[in-house]
Amino acid sequence: MSLSIAEKSYLYDSLASPDCVRPDGRLPHEFRPIEIFTDFLPSSNGSSRVIASDGSECIVSVKAKVVDHHITQDLVQVEVDIAGQRDDSSDVETLTSLLNRVLENDGTIETNSLKLTRKYSFKLFIDVLVVSSCSYPVSLISFAIFSSLNSTYLPKLISCFDDLEVEELPTFHDCDLVKLEVSPPLVFILAIVGENLIMDAAANESEVADNGLIITWSGEKIVAPVRTVALNNSDLKGFNPTLLQQGIEMVKKYASDVVRALENI
Template sequence: MVLSVTEKLYLYDSLTSVPSVRPDGRKPHQFRPIEIYTDFLPSSNGSSRIIASDGSECIVSVEGKVVDHTAEGELIHVEIDIAGQRDDSPEVESLTSLLKKVLEPRGGIDVSKLRLTKRYSFKLFIDVLVISSCSSPISLISMAIYTALNTTYLPKLVSSFDDLEVEELPTFHDYDLEKLDLSPPVVFVAAVVGDNILMDAAASESEVSNNGLVITWSHGKVVAPIRSVGLSGSGAKGFSFGVLQKAIKMVEDHAPEVLQALNNS
Protein backbone atom coordinates (compact mmCIF):
# COMPACT_ATOMS: atom_id res chain seq x y z
CA MET A 1 0.00 0.00 0.00
CA VAL A 2 1.46 3.35 -1.07
CA LEU A 3 1.23 6.04 1.60
CA SER A 4 0.00 9.54 0.87
CA VAL A 5 2.24 12.54 1.56
CA THR A 6 0.34 13.34 4.76
CA GLU A 7 0.59 9.74 5.99
CA LYS A 8 4.32 9.69 5.26
CA LEU A 9 4.90 12.90 7.22
CA TYR A 10 2.87 11.62 10.18
CA LEU A 11 4.66 8.27 10.19
CA TYR A 12 8.07 9.90 9.85
CA ASP A 13 7.38 12.20 12.82
CA SER A 14 6.25 9.18 14.88
CA LEU A 15 9.34 7.15 14.04
CA THR A 16 11.78 10.02 14.65
CA SER A 17 10.29 10.94 18.03
CA VAL A 18 12.09 9.98 21.25
CA PRO A 19 11.19 7.26 21.97
CA SER A 20 10.08 6.23 18.50
CA VAL A 21 6.44 5.17 18.05
CA ARG A 22 6.01 2.34 15.56
CA PRO A 23 2.60 1.68 13.92
CA ASP A 24 2.37 -1.84 15.38
CA GLY A 25 3.65 -0.85 18.83
CA ARG A 26 6.94 -2.74 18.57
CA LYS A 27 10.10 -1.59 20.32
CA PRO A 28 12.98 -0.43 18.06
CA HIS A 29 14.83 -3.77 18.38
CA GLN A 30 11.76 -6.01 18.23
CA PHE A 31 11.12 -8.38 15.31
CA ARG A 32 7.73 -9.36 13.98
CA PRO A 33 6.60 -12.98 14.49
CA ILE A 34 7.83 -15.51 11.92
CA GLU A 35 6.99 -19.15 11.20
CA ILE A 36 9.87 -21.54 10.52
CA TYR A 37 9.64 -25.02 9.01
CA THR A 38 12.71 -27.23 8.54
CA ASP A 39 13.56 -30.60 6.96
CA PHE A 40 10.56 -30.55 4.62
CA LEU A 41 12.39 -31.17 1.31
CA PRO A 42 13.23 -34.90 1.20
CA SER A 43 15.74 -34.57 -1.66
CA SER A 44 17.86 -31.97 0.19
CA ASN A 45 20.45 -32.43 2.93
CA GLY A 46 18.88 -29.47 4.74
CA SER A 47 15.96 -27.13 4.12
CA SER A 48 14.12 -24.23 5.69
CA ARG A 49 10.97 -22.24 5.01
CA ILE A 50 10.32 -18.90 6.71
CA ILE A 51 7.04 -17.00 6.59
CA ALA A 52 6.88 -13.50 8.07
CA SER A 53 3.74 -11.96 9.51
CA ASP A 54 3.47 -9.54 6.56
CA GLY A 55 3.29 -12.43 4.08
CA SER A 56 6.95 -12.44 3.03
CA GLU A 57 8.13 -16.00 2.38
CA CYS A 58 11.49 -17.60 1.64
CA ILE A 59 12.58 -21.21 1.01
CA VAL A 60 16.18 -22.46 1.22
CA SER A 61 17.54 -25.84 0.13
CA VAL A 62 21.04 -27.11 0.97
CA GLU A 63 22.65 -29.97 -0.93
CA GLY A 64 26.13 -31.43 -0.45
CA LYS A 65 28.35 -32.84 -3.19
CA VAL A 66 31.79 -34.46 -2.88
CA VAL A 67 34.45 -32.50 -4.82
CA ASP A 68 38.22 -32.46 -5.15
CA HIS A 69 39.07 -29.33 -3.16
CA THR A 70 42.56 -29.18 -4.69
CA ALA A 71 40.87 -28.27 -7.99
CA GLU A 72 37.65 -26.63 -6.78
CA GLY A 73 37.71 -22.86 -6.30
CA GLU A 74 34.84 -22.51 -3.79
CA LEU A 75 33.07 -24.84 -1.37
CA ILE A 76 29.99 -22.62 -0.81
CA HIS A 77 27.79 -21.82 -3.80
CA VAL A 78 24.77 -19.53 -3.38
CA GLU A 79 21.98 -19.18 -5.94
CA ILE A 80 19.10 -16.72 -5.40
CA ASP A 81 15.77 -16.58 -7.22
CA ILE A 82 13.21 -13.87 -6.51
CA ALA A 83 9.70 -14.40 -7.85
CA GLY A 84 8.96 -11.95 -10.64
CA GLN A 85 12.58 -10.91 -11.20
CA ARG A 86 15.16 -11.96 -13.77
CA ASP A 87 18.29 -13.79 -12.61
CA ASP A 88 20.41 -10.90 -13.87
CA SER A 89 18.33 -8.15 -12.25
CA PRO A 90 20.27 -5.64 -10.08
CA GLU A 91 18.54 -6.75 -6.85
CA VAL A 92 19.26 -10.45 -7.41
CA GLU A 93 22.88 -9.81 -8.35
CA SER A 94 23.36 -7.46 -5.40
CA LEU A 95 21.86 -9.95 -2.91
CA THR A 96 23.92 -12.82 -4.33
CA SER A 97 27.13 -10.80 -4.08
CA LEU A 98 26.35 -9.75 -0.50
CA LEU A 99 25.55 -13.28 0.70
CA LYS A 100 28.66 -14.71 -0.95
CA LYS A 101 30.69 -12.14 0.96
CA VAL A 102 28.84 -12.94 4.21
CA LEU A 103 29.41 -16.69 3.85
CA GLU A 104 33.01 -16.55 2.62
CA PRO A 105 35.57 -18.38 4.82
CA ARG A 106 37.34 -15.30 6.19
CA GLY A 107 34.47 -14.11 8.38
CA GLY A 108 31.58 -16.51 7.84
CA ILE A 109 31.56 -20.28 7.46
CA ASP A 110 34.55 -22.37 8.55
CA VAL A 111 34.98 -24.47 5.40
CA SER A 112 37.53 -26.71 7.13
CA LYS A 113 34.50 -28.44 8.67
CA LEU A 114 33.56 -29.54 5.15
CA ARG A 115 36.88 -31.35 4.74
CA LEU A 116 36.50 -35.11 4.27
CA THR A 117 40.01 -36.22 3.38
CA LYS A 118 43.27 -34.57 2.39
CA ARG A 119 41.92 -34.36 -1.14
CA TYR A 120 38.12 -34.30 -0.99
CA SER A 121 35.55 -32.05 0.66
CA PHE A 122 31.82 -31.49 0.64
CA LYS A 123 30.69 -28.58 -1.51
CA LEU A 124 27.43 -26.97 -0.38
CA PHE A 125 24.90 -25.72 -2.90
CA ILE A 126 22.56 -23.23 -1.21
CA ASP A 127 19.48 -22.47 -3.32
CA VAL A 128 17.28 -19.59 -2.19
CA LEU A 129 13.77 -18.89 -3.45
CA VAL A 130 12.07 -15.68 -2.34
CA ILE A 131 8.38 -16.32 -3.02
CA SER A 132 7.19 -12.93 -1.80
CA SER A 133 8.72 -9.94 -0.06
CA CYS A 134 7.05 -6.76 1.21
CA SER A 135 10.33 -5.07 2.20
CA SER A 136 14.06 -5.81 1.92
CA PRO A 137 14.44 -9.64 1.93
CA ILE A 138 18.08 -9.67 3.08
CA SER A 139 17.44 -10.53 6.73
CA LEU A 140 14.70 -13.06 5.87
CA ILE A 141 17.03 -14.86 3.43
CA SER A 142 19.85 -14.86 5.96
CA MET A 143 17.67 -16.39 8.69
CA ALA A 144 16.40 -19.03 6.26
CA ILE A 145 19.97 -19.95 5.30
CA TYR A 146 20.94 -20.06 8.98
CA THR A 147 18.14 -22.45 9.94
CA ALA A 148 18.65 -24.59 6.81
CA LEU A 149 22.37 -25.03 7.50
CA ASN A 150 21.69 -25.78 11.17
CA THR A 151 19.42 -28.66 10.12
CA THR A 152 21.74 -30.02 7.42
CA TYR A 153 22.92 -33.63 7.78
CA LEU A 154 25.63 -35.19 5.59
CA PRO A 155 26.77 -38.82 5.23
CA LYS A 156 29.35 -40.03 7.75
CA LEU A 157 32.80 -40.80 6.32
CA VAL A 158 34.11 -44.33 6.97
CA SER A 159 37.14 -44.43 4.67
CA SER A 160 40.64 -43.14 5.50
CA PHE A 161 41.38 -39.42 5.82
CA ASP A 162 44.88 -39.83 4.34
CA ASP A 163 44.07 -40.49 0.69
CA LEU A 164 46.82 -38.64 -1.16
CA GLU A 165 48.59 -41.88 -2.02
CA VAL A 166 45.53 -43.75 -3.25
CA GLU A 167 43.15 -43.05 -6.13
CA GLU A 168 39.79 -43.66 -4.50
CA LEU A 169 36.74 -41.61 -3.65
CA PRO A 170 35.62 -41.32 -0.02
CA THR A 171 33.17 -43.97 1.14
CA PHE A 172 30.32 -43.32 3.55
CA HIS A 173 28.17 -45.20 6.03
CA ASP A 174 24.98 -46.51 4.44
CA TYR A 175 22.66 -45.02 7.05
CA ASP A 176 24.61 -42.92 9.55
CA LEU A 177 24.45 -39.15 9.09
CA GLU A 178 26.30 -36.36 10.88
CA LYS A 179 24.87 -32.93 11.63
CA LEU A 180 26.74 -30.11 9.95
CA ASP A 181 27.97 -27.66 12.61
CA LEU A 182 29.04 -24.53 10.75
CA SER A 183 27.73 -21.71 13.00
CA PRO A 184 26.69 -19.64 9.96
CA PRO A 185 26.46 -15.84 10.18
CA VAL A 186 23.20 -13.89 10.22
CA VAL A 187 22.56 -10.58 8.48
CA PHE A 188 20.48 -7.89 10.18
CA VAL A 189 18.91 -4.97 8.32
CA ALA A 190 18.32 -1.80 10.33
CA ALA A 191 16.26 1.11 9.04
CA VAL A 192 17.63 4.58 9.76
CA VAL A 193 14.84 7.11 10.38
CA GLY A 194 16.24 10.43 11.50
CA ASP A 195 18.60 9.51 14.34
CA ASN A 196 16.60 6.42 15.32
CA ILE A 197 17.31 2.78 14.44
CA LEU A 198 14.54 0.27 13.73
CA MET A 199 15.10 -3.45 13.30
CA ASP A 200 12.92 -5.52 10.95
CA ALA A 201 11.28 -2.49 9.37
CA ALA A 202 7.81 -3.01 7.90
CA ALA A 203 7.08 -1.86 4.34
CA SER A 204 5.60 1.45 5.52
CA GLU A 205 8.59 2.09 7.81
CA SER A 206 11.01 1.33 4.99
CA GLU A 207 9.12 3.74 2.74
CA VAL A 208 9.86 6.71 5.01
CA SER A 209 13.37 5.63 6.11
CA ASN A 210 16.38 7.81 5.34
CA ASN A 211 18.68 4.84 4.84
CA GLY A 212 19.25 1.21 5.72
CA LEU A 213 22.19 -0.59 7.32
CA VAL A 214 23.25 -4.18 6.66
CA ILE A 215 25.10 -5.55 9.71
CA THR A 216 26.59 -9.06 9.84
CA TRP A 217 26.74 -11.08 13.08
CA SER A 218 29.10 -14.06 13.21
CA HIS A 219 30.63 -16.09 16.06
CA GLY A 220 29.36 -13.74 18.75
CA LYS A 221 30.42 -10.42 17.23
CA VAL A 222 29.71 -7.91 14.48
CA VAL A 223 31.90 -8.54 11.42
CA ALA A 224 32.22 -7.35 7.83
CA PRO A 225 30.39 -6.70 5.63
CA ILE A 226 28.69 -3.65 7.13
CA ARG A 227 27.15 -1.46 4.46
CA SER A 228 24.33 0.95 3.74
CA VAL A 229 21.39 -0.04 1.59
CA GLY A 230 18.51 2.07 0.30
CA LEU A 231 15.18 0.84 1.66
CA SER A 232 12.86 3.55 0.34
CA GLY A 233 12.03 4.28 -3.26
CA SER A 234 13.51 7.77 -2.91
CA GLY A 235 17.01 6.40 -2.36
CA ALA A 236 19.39 6.70 0.57
CA LYS A 237 20.45 9.76 2.56
CA GLY A 238 23.56 10.24 4.68
CA PHE A 239 23.75 9.57 8.42
CA SER A 240 26.19 10.33 11.22
CA PHE A 241 28.80 7.99 12.67
CA GLY A 242 26.83 8.02 15.92
CA VAL A 243 23.87 6.45 14.14
CA LEU A 244 26.11 3.66 12.84
CA GLN A 245 27.42 3.07 16.37
CA LYS A 246 23.85 2.95 17.69
CA ALA A 247 22.89 0.34 15.06
CA ILE A 248 25.93 -1.84 15.83
CA LYS A 249 25.20 -1.60 19.58
CA MET A 250 21.59 -2.67 18.99
CA VAL A 251 22.73 -5.75 17.04
CA GLU A 252 25.32 -6.60 19.71
CA ASP A 253 22.68 -6.38 22.43
CA HIS A 254 19.93 -8.38 20.72
CA ALA A 255 21.53 -10.71 18.14
CA PRO A 256 22.11 -13.50 20.72
CA GLU A 257 18.38 -13.52 21.54
CA VAL A 258 17.46 -13.75 17.85
CA LEU A 259 19.89 -16.64 17.26
CA GLN A 260 18.59 -18.45 20.33
CA ALA A 261 15.04 -18.15 18.99
CA LEU A 262 16.17 -19.47 15.58
CA ASN A 263 18.01 -22.38 17.20
CA ASN A 264 14.89 -23.31 19.19
CA SER A 265 12.64 -23.26 16.14
Protein backbone atom coordinates in the same frame (compact mmCIF):
# COMPACT_ATOMS: atom_id res chain seq x y z
CA MET B 1 0.20 -0.07 -1.53
CA SER B 2 2.17 3.19 -1.53
CA LEU B 3 1.49 5.70 1.19
CA SER B 4 0.08 9.15 0.45
CA ILE B 5 2.16 12.24 1.17
CA ALA B 6 0.17 12.91 4.34
CA GLU B 7 0.54 9.30 5.51
CA LYS B 8 4.29 9.38 4.87
CA SER B 9 4.66 12.63 6.81
CA TYR B 10 2.67 11.31 9.79
CA LEU B 11 4.55 7.98 9.85
CA TYR B 12 7.95 9.65 9.51
CA ASP B 13 7.23 12.00 12.40
CA SER B 14 6.07 9.04 14.54
CA LEU B 15 9.20 7.01 13.82
CA ALA B 16 11.58 9.97 14.14
CA SER B 17 10.11 11.16 17.45
CA PRO B 18 12.11 10.59 20.66
CA ASP B 19 9.66 7.83 21.68
CA CYS B 20 9.77 6.18 18.19
CA VAL B 21 6.16 5.04 17.84
CA ARG B 22 5.96 2.18 15.31
CA PRO B 23 2.62 1.44 13.56
CA ASP B 24 2.41 -2.10 14.97
CA GLY B 25 3.52 -1.13 18.49
CA ARG B 26 6.89 -2.88 18.34
CA LEU B 27 9.90 -1.55 20.19
CA PRO B 28 12.81 -0.37 17.99
CA HIS B 29 14.70 -3.67 18.41
CA GLU B 30 11.73 -6.05 18.07
CA PHE B 31 11.16 -8.32 15.07
CA ARG B 32 7.88 -9.26 13.48
CA PRO B 33 6.63 -12.76 14.36
CA ILE B 34 7.94 -15.44 12.01
CA GLU B 35 7.23 -19.13 11.43
CA ILE B 36 10.12 -21.45 10.58
CA PHE B 37 9.86 -25.00 9.23
CA THR B 38 13.00 -27.11 8.74
CA ASP B 39 13.99 -30.37 7.06
CA PHE B 40 10.93 -30.54 4.80
CA LEU B 41 12.62 -31.11 1.41
CA PRO B 42 13.49 -34.84 1.19
CA SER B 43 15.96 -34.39 -1.69
CA SER B 44 18.09 -31.85 0.21
CA ASN B 45 20.70 -32.30 2.93
CA GLY B 46 19.06 -29.42 4.80
CA SER B 47 16.15 -27.07 4.19
CA SER B 48 14.06 -24.37 5.79
CA ARG B 49 10.99 -22.27 5.11
CA VAL B 50 10.55 -18.92 6.83
CA ILE B 51 7.26 -17.02 6.79
CA ALA B 52 6.94 -13.54 8.29
CA SER B 53 3.72 -12.11 9.68
CA ASP B 54 3.35 -9.76 6.70
CA GLY B 55 3.29 -12.68 4.24
CA SER B 56 6.96 -12.53 3.23
CA GLU B 57 8.25 -16.05 2.57
CA CYS B 58 11.65 -17.57 1.84
CA ILE B 59 12.66 -21.17 1.13
CA VAL B 60 16.27 -22.41 1.33
CA SER B 61 17.70 -25.75 0.22
CA VAL B 62 21.20 -26.99 1.07
CA LYS B 63 22.79 -29.71 -1.07
CA ALA B 64 26.27 -31.18 -0.70
CA LYS B 65 28.57 -32.44 -3.44
CA VAL B 66 31.97 -34.13 -3.12
CA VAL B 67 34.75 -32.06 -4.76
CA ASP B 68 38.54 -32.09 -4.90
CA HIS B 69 39.44 -29.15 -2.66
CA HIS B 70 42.79 -28.73 -4.40
CA ILE B 71 40.83 -27.75 -7.52
CA THR B 72 37.72 -26.17 -6.01
CA GLN B 73 38.68 -23.58 -3.42
CA ASP B 74 35.23 -22.14 -2.67
CA LEU B 75 33.29 -24.70 -0.63
CA VAL B 76 30.11 -22.64 -0.18
CA GLN B 77 28.04 -21.21 -3.01
CA VAL B 78 24.81 -19.23 -2.68
CA GLU B 79 22.30 -18.70 -5.49
CA VAL B 80 19.31 -16.38 -5.00
CA ASP B 81 16.04 -16.37 -6.93
CA ILE B 82 13.34 -13.79 -6.32
CA ALA B 83 9.87 -14.58 -7.65
CA GLY B 84 8.96 -12.22 -10.47
CA GLN B 85 12.52 -10.98 -11.07
CA ARG B 86 15.09 -11.95 -13.68
CA ASP B 87 18.26 -13.73 -12.59
CA ASP B 88 20.32 -10.78 -13.83
CA SER B 89 18.25 -8.11 -12.07
CA SER B 90 20.13 -5.73 -9.77
CA ASP B 91 18.30 -6.96 -6.64
CA VAL B 92 19.12 -10.63 -7.33
CA GLU B 93 22.76 -9.94 -8.19
CA THR B 94 23.25 -7.65 -5.17
CA LEU B 95 21.78 -10.17 -2.72
CA THR B 96 23.72 -13.07 -4.26
CA SER B 97 27.00 -11.16 -4.05
CA LEU B 98 26.31 -10.00 -0.49
CA LEU B 99 25.38 -13.45 0.84
CA ASN B 100 28.33 -15.14 -0.83
CA ARG B 101 30.63 -12.56 0.74
CA VAL B 102 29.01 -13.10 4.16
CA LEU B 103 29.45 -16.87 4.00
CA GLU B 104 33.00 -16.69 2.63
CA ASN B 105 34.29 -14.69 5.61
CA ASP B 106 37.02 -16.45 7.60
CA GLY B 107 35.56 -18.40 10.49
CA THR B 108 31.94 -18.16 9.29
CA ILE B 109 31.86 -21.75 8.08
CA GLU B 110 34.90 -23.74 9.11
CA THR B 111 36.27 -25.59 6.08
CA ASN B 112 37.41 -28.38 8.41
CA SER B 113 33.76 -29.21 9.03
CA LEU B 114 33.40 -29.88 5.28
CA LYS B 115 36.69 -31.72 4.84
CA LEU B 116 36.31 -35.44 4.16
CA THR B 117 39.82 -36.63 3.32
CA ARG B 118 43.19 -35.13 2.48
CA LYS B 119 41.94 -34.76 -1.08
CA TYR B 120 38.15 -34.35 -0.98
CA SER B 121 35.64 -32.09 0.73
CA PHE B 122 31.94 -31.40 0.64
CA LYS B 123 30.88 -28.32 -1.27
CA LEU B 124 27.61 -26.77 -0.10
CA PHE B 125 25.18 -25.37 -2.66
CA ILE B 126 22.70 -23.06 -0.92
CA ASP B 127 19.70 -22.28 -3.12
CA VAL B 128 17.47 -19.42 -1.94
CA LEU B 129 13.97 -18.77 -3.27
CA VAL B 130 12.27 -15.57 -2.12
CA VAL B 131 8.62 -16.47 -2.74
CA SER B 132 7.33 -13.07 -1.64
CA SER B 133 8.78 -10.07 0.15
CA CYS B 134 7.20 -6.83 1.30
CA SER B 135 10.50 -5.20 2.35
CA TYR B 136 14.22 -5.68 1.78
CA PRO B 137 14.56 -9.47 2.30
CA VAL B 138 18.19 -9.98 3.37
CA SER B 139 17.37 -10.59 7.08
CA LEU B 140 14.62 -13.05 6.16
CA ILE B 141 17.04 -14.87 3.85
CA SER B 142 19.78 -14.99 6.49
CA PHE B 143 17.37 -16.48 9.03
CA ALA B 144 16.38 -19.12 6.48
CA ILE B 145 20.02 -19.94 5.63
CA PHE B 146 20.87 -20.13 9.35
CA SER B 147 17.98 -22.55 9.99
CA SER B 148 18.70 -24.71 6.93
CA LEU B 149 22.41 -25.07 7.76
CA ASN B 150 21.53 -25.98 11.35
CA SER B 151 19.27 -28.73 10.00
CA THR B 152 21.83 -30.07 7.51
CA TYR B 153 23.02 -33.66 7.82
CA LEU B 154 25.79 -35.15 5.67
CA PRO B 155 26.67 -38.80 4.92
CA LYS B 156 29.15 -40.41 7.29
CA LEU B 157 32.54 -41.22 5.79
CA ILE B 158 33.67 -44.85 6.17
CA SER B 159 36.65 -44.93 3.79
CA CYS B 160 40.22 -43.90 4.64
CA PHE B 161 41.02 -40.27 5.40
CA ASP B 162 44.57 -40.49 4.04
CA ASP B 163 43.74 -40.85 0.34
CA LEU B 164 46.05 -38.35 -1.34
CA GLU B 165 47.50 -41.05 -3.58
CA VAL B 166 44.23 -42.91 -4.19
CA GLU B 167 42.06 -42.21 -7.24
CA GLU B 168 38.83 -43.50 -5.67
CA LEU B 169 36.11 -41.22 -4.38
CA PRO B 170 35.21 -41.36 -0.65
CA THR B 171 32.82 -44.08 0.46
CA PHE B 172 29.89 -43.32 2.77
CA HIS B 173 27.65 -45.24 5.13
CA ASP B 174 24.33 -46.21 3.54
CA CYS B 175 22.18 -44.86 6.38
CA ASP B 176 24.27 -43.09 9.01
CA LEU B 177 24.31 -39.27 8.84
CA VAL B 178 26.40 -36.68 10.66
CA LYS B 179 25.09 -33.24 11.61
CA LEU B 180 26.94 -30.36 10.01
CA GLU B 181 28.63 -28.40 12.79
CA VAL B 182 28.59 -24.75 11.76
CA SER B 183 27.87 -21.34 13.24
CA PRO B 184 26.11 -19.56 10.38
CA PRO B 185 26.15 -15.76 10.24
CA LEU B 186 23.11 -13.53 10.54
CA VAL B 187 22.51 -10.33 8.60
CA PHE B 188 20.54 -7.56 10.28
CA ILE B 189 18.82 -4.64 8.54
CA LEU B 190 18.40 -1.40 10.48
CA ALA B 191 16.30 1.44 9.09
CA ILE B 192 17.42 4.98 9.84
CA VAL B 193 14.59 7.45 10.42
CA GLY B 194 15.76 10.84 11.65
CA GLU B 195 18.05 10.11 14.60
CA ASN B 196 16.39 6.75 15.36
CA LEU B 197 17.26 3.18 14.38
CA ILE B 198 14.70 0.40 13.99
CA MET B 199 15.26 -3.28 13.35
CA ASP B 200 13.26 -5.36 10.88
CA ALA B 201 11.48 -2.45 9.22
CA ALA B 202 8.11 -3.28 7.69
CA ALA B 203 7.21 -2.15 4.17
CA ASN B 204 5.62 1.12 5.30
CA GLU B 205 8.56 1.88 7.61
CA SER B 206 11.04 1.20 4.80
CA GLU B 207 9.10 3.55 2.54
CA VAL B 208 9.85 6.54 4.79
CA ALA B 209 13.33 5.53 5.97
CA ASP B 210 16.16 7.98 5.35
CA ASN B 211 18.67 5.19 4.81
CA GLY B 212 19.46 1.65 5.92
CA LEU B 213 22.33 -0.29 7.51
CA ILE B 214 23.38 -3.86 6.88
CA ILE B 215 25.28 -5.30 9.87
CA THR B 216 26.59 -8.87 9.93
CA TRP B 217 26.92 -10.96 13.09
CA SER B 218 29.00 -14.13 13.30
CA GLY B 219 30.83 -15.91 16.09
CA GLU B 220 29.56 -13.56 18.80
CA LYS B 221 30.97 -10.48 17.08
CA ILE B 222 30.35 -7.99 14.30
CA VAL B 223 32.04 -9.01 11.03
CA ALA B 224 32.23 -7.66 7.49
CA PRO B 225 30.29 -6.60 5.56
CA VAL B 226 28.89 -3.56 7.35
CA ARG B 227 27.38 -1.21 4.79
CA THR B 228 24.52 1.07 3.89
CA VAL B 229 21.55 0.05 1.75
CA ALA B 230 18.76 2.05 0.14
CA LEU B 231 15.44 0.83 1.54
CA ASN B 232 13.42 2.94 -0.90
CA ASN B 233 13.95 4.86 -4.12
CA SER B 234 12.63 8.25 -3.11
CA ASP B 235 13.76 9.36 0.35
CA LEU B 236 17.43 8.40 0.52
CA LYS B 237 19.35 10.84 2.74
CA GLY B 238 22.63 11.10 4.56
CA PHE B 239 22.83 10.37 8.28
CA ASN B 240 24.81 11.21 11.37
CA PRO B 241 27.90 8.91 11.47
CA THR B 242 27.27 8.25 15.18
CA LEU B 243 24.21 6.24 14.12
CA LEU B 244 26.53 3.62 12.65
CA GLN B 245 28.10 3.00 16.05
CA GLN B 246 24.65 3.00 17.67
CA GLY B 247 23.51 0.41 15.14
CA ILE B 248 26.50 -1.81 15.87
CA GLU B 249 25.81 -1.56 19.60
CA MET B 250 22.14 -2.43 19.04
CA VAL B 251 23.07 -5.56 17.08
CA LYS B 252 25.65 -6.55 19.72
CA LYS B 253 22.97 -6.24 22.40
CA TYR B 254 20.22 -8.28 20.75
CA ALA B 255 21.90 -10.60 18.20
CA SER B 256 22.65 -13.34 20.74
CA ASP B 257 18.96 -13.52 21.67
CA VAL B 258 18.03 -13.95 18.02
CA VAL B 259 20.65 -16.68 17.58
CA ARG B 260 19.36 -18.59 20.63
CA ALA B 261 15.78 -18.33 19.38
CA LEU B 262 16.74 -19.75 15.99
CA GLU B 263 18.86 -22.53 17.52
CA ASN B 264 15.94 -23.62 19.71
CA ILE B 265 13.71 -24.38 16.72
